[in-house]
Every structure is written in C-alpha cells, then in structure tokens.
Amino acid sequence: MPDPAGFPRRSYDLVKEFTIALVVVAVLTAVLAAVFSSPDERPVTLASWSRADGADFTATAAAELGGTSGTAEYGPPYNHTPDAAQKLGPLGLQSAAGVRIPVDTAADFVLRPLASAPEPPVVRAALAAWAAAPAARQQAWTKAYSDALAKAPGGDPAKVTGGGFGPVPVLIARLLDLARTGALDGQLQAEGKFYQTDYTRPLLFLSDGSYLETLARAEHLGGDQWGMMNETGDYPGQAWLWLYTFWYQIEPFKSSGNADALIWGLMALLSLGLLLVPFIPGVRSIPRWTRVHRLIWRSYYREQEAAGRTPQ
Template identity: 50%
Template structure:
C-alpha cells in the first residue's frame, strides 16, 4: 500500500507531467484519424504516383549496348584488350596502375586499402567470357599464345584503324591486326545474345548481385556517357544528386556536388580527394557546433524559432 501511495505522489509531483492542463481541449476521434491516415492517404499516394512519378526506364545492359551501338562496343572491346580503357588504368582498388591514384603530397587514400577487386580488363571482360563458350574461338588461342608486346601491337594498330574508319569495323582497312577483329566480333555476338551479361555478372555463383565488372565495362563506353548526358546525370549537370531529369534529388549529396561545379575544384586532377577532405572537415565542424562558443549561441541571439512557435511563446 505504501508503495502505491508513493507512486501516486510521484505522478502528482511538481514536474511537467504532474501539472494540470489548462489549455484548450477538443474531442478526438481516433477511428477517423486511422481512416484518413491509412485509406485516404494510401489512395492519394497511389494516384499521385501514377500521375507524377519518374519514368520507369529499362535497365542498361551489355545486350542493349551491343544492339544499339555495336560500333562503340567493338571500339571499347579493343581498348579493354589493349589495356587502354579507363578501367584498365583506374588504379586501386581494381589494379596497381602506376600514378593512377589521386594524392595530396604523400597522402594517398586510394592506395591505402590496396587492390581489393583485381580487374584485368583484357582477361576479365573479353578473353575470360569468350573462353566460357562451348566452342572457344580459335582467335582466343592465338591471342593467348602471343607475347604481351605482340598483343599491344595488334590492339594499337586496330585502334588506329578504327579511328580512321570513324569507329566502323566494316570500314577498317586491311592490316596486321592479328586475332583482334575476330575476338571483338565474337564478343559482340555474345553480347547481342545476352549471354555476356550473365557471364560477367555470375562471379562464380548462381546467385549474384555484384555488377562491378559489367558496370566498369559499360562505363568505359561512349554509349554510357552519352546516355547519362541525355538524362542530365553527368557531374557538370549536378548528376550526383539527380534522379532523372533536371532537378536535384538526394539533398544529402549537394555539398559534394557543389564543389564539382566551381573553380578551382572542377579543374583539379585530384578533385575527388580534395573535395572529400573538405566535406569531411565541414561535417566535423557541424558535429561540434554545440561545443563552439558563439556559434552555438546563434539560436539564442537570432531567435527565428520564436517566429515558428509564436503561438506557444505568446501563451507563455
């Protein structure tokens, strides 16, 4: 009994919870709120989504690329074979290309973790997938038997011929390209059939959600860049924070994207590293605002919150 009395006295104490309410009162219909909150809002969400939602674009795949831009596919495949693509020279975490990482003096964050996802563009994007075919093309065996110098000579010669032919393999003049034209043609056929997507994304497992290799291969193409440009998704179009269209989407990325639009950051060769460090420093400042004299007093010195909650402060 004494415990109950002490509990009651605690509830009726002088704290905020124990004070009597002297403000306005009104009836409250919980069932009506539940009806509006669940049924009406659900109908509104469905209706507005049907009218104003973003377009449901189809996924970009190696198959769609090969069928819509076969010439670009061949040009990119030759670059992968010759290790001259962006992926081939990216550096950590994909490969150990010399001087590929962004640095500030001795600070090299990109290389700290090392090569965690080893990528050999010729082997992983071209020769490996072709080797999985039931009848491996003879051109693959010829390529494997050649020296690195010979392979480089073939891809360099074919790349220059493709440039002269404006990227059209059918218009390439005859020359010493070794098995490269046959290899690029076989991979193009494989991609058009859709089997290249399956092979690159398999990763040695039946269930796989790692699209790193196919994304890197696509990212090396002019097709993918042109597609991003048409959807306003490139860096100079505020693409880091876009959904599809012109306007910003994920607002939490605006600080990163802002610096890419202005000088001198947009012209720096190590812009990624510089901007990451700047945003990290600004984030730390934001985290310690309650500890910074003067800055932490701004809400008291500039009481904008009193305008927002003016009814409360008026009653008070």
C-alpha cells in the same frame, strides 16, 4: 440489449470501414504514383549497348583487351596502375585500401568469356595466337586496331582498312556477337558463382564506353549537371545531396583529377565542424547574437512581456 448507463447505441461495421479506407488509399496511391513518380527506365545492359551502338562497344572492347580503358588504368581497388590513385594531400587513401576487387580487363572482359563459350575453330585459333604473343605485340595489335577504328567512317569495324591487327578483329567480333545474344552479361555477372547478383564487372565495362554517358547526360545525370542529386529527366531527386555535388561544379574541384578525394576530405571537415559547433567559441554564440530564436518564438515572448516577465 440496452446500455445500463443509458447511452445511445448504433451499429458500426468495422470491416466495411476498413475495406473502404483500404480501397481509397490504394487508388490514391496508384494515381499519385502515376502522376508524380519518376520514369521507370529500362536497365542498360551489355546486350542493349552492343545492339544500339556496336561501334562504341567494339572500340571499348579493343581498349579493354589492350589495357588502355578507364577501368584498366583506374588503380585501386581494381588494379595496381602506378600513380593512378587519388590523394588527399600526402595521404593516398585509395592506395591504402588496396586492390580489393581485382579486375584484369583483357582476361575478365574479353578472353575468359570467349574461352568459356562454345567457339568456332577460327576463334580458338585467335585465342591461341593471342596467348602465344608477347605483351608488346599484343599491345601493338590492339593499338593498331583502335587507331583504325577511330579512322573508319562511324567507327564501323566493317569499314576498317589496313592491317597489323593480329587476332584482335576476330576476338572482338566474336565478343560483339556474344554481347548481342545477352550471354556476355551473364558471364560477367556469374564469374563462377551460382547467384548472378554482382554487377561490378558489367558496369565497369559499360562505363568505359561513351554509350552509357550519353544516356546519362540525356537524363541530366552528368557530373556537371548536378547528376549526383538528380532523378532521371527533370524529376527532383535527393536534394539533401546538393552540398556534396555543389563542389563538383566549381573550381578548383571541377577540373581536378583529384576531385573525389579533395571533396571527400572537405565534406569530412565540414561535418566535423558541424558536430563541434557547440564547442567552438564565437560560433556557438551566433544564435544569441542574431536572436533568431526570439522571432521563431515571438508569441511566447509577447506573452511573457505582457505578464511583466523578462524572458531570456
């Protein structure tokens, strides 16, 4: 049918155009992702840790059982360890929040997983012996075993010498077996829930050992490697976090056990100052004094001056 207005016409296949554009964009996306995306590292689990470094897992499990690990002595929000919380001046913000995620490392990481799994008689006897012992004896057992592990070649529990460990070696050896099968990951994630989506306890257990930190440092993710803003390896990460992670690289924050609270307070103060820039005398006048805006809008000012106007 001819166009009443007399304009020329030609056929146009919209579906073909859309298909070509979709294929081209999909191919470009795949190629660019393969070239520029960060590595897809396999997740670190209790199973992979226990298989790769059984000695570190054993030493960490003994510390969890004895209540001497980093998590056991962390304080809020996990437990009520005295004087463990960080403070901002006189304000104990960490303590004010309270224990929101109660964690008993001996019960949650060692004893309960062992008790809930099918156990041979020797393990059941070890659990009963542990439960019947007073707290002082339990701590003496775990301390003696941890000290013996530290002296053993390579930290290998098979090369531990000495005694006075009570049921600790049996309990820890069985926990290592559970971890290597992958059962321990599931037990710590489930905690009586149907959906296993809470990784808090497995991550706390992992962070108490040295294996996870070793992997992190190999990927340039350590705290003194600007790890907060890095991707794995040498790939650039969240560059906008440089201001936050910068403070961890300098004194007095770098060596302070109270660094998290201090840096949080400093960043809150800096953020407040940024919000209040329009209301701070002197600071709000810096743009007018430096006249940087005239450099940015120089073409506008040239036009105004050529026209005989006096721009502000």
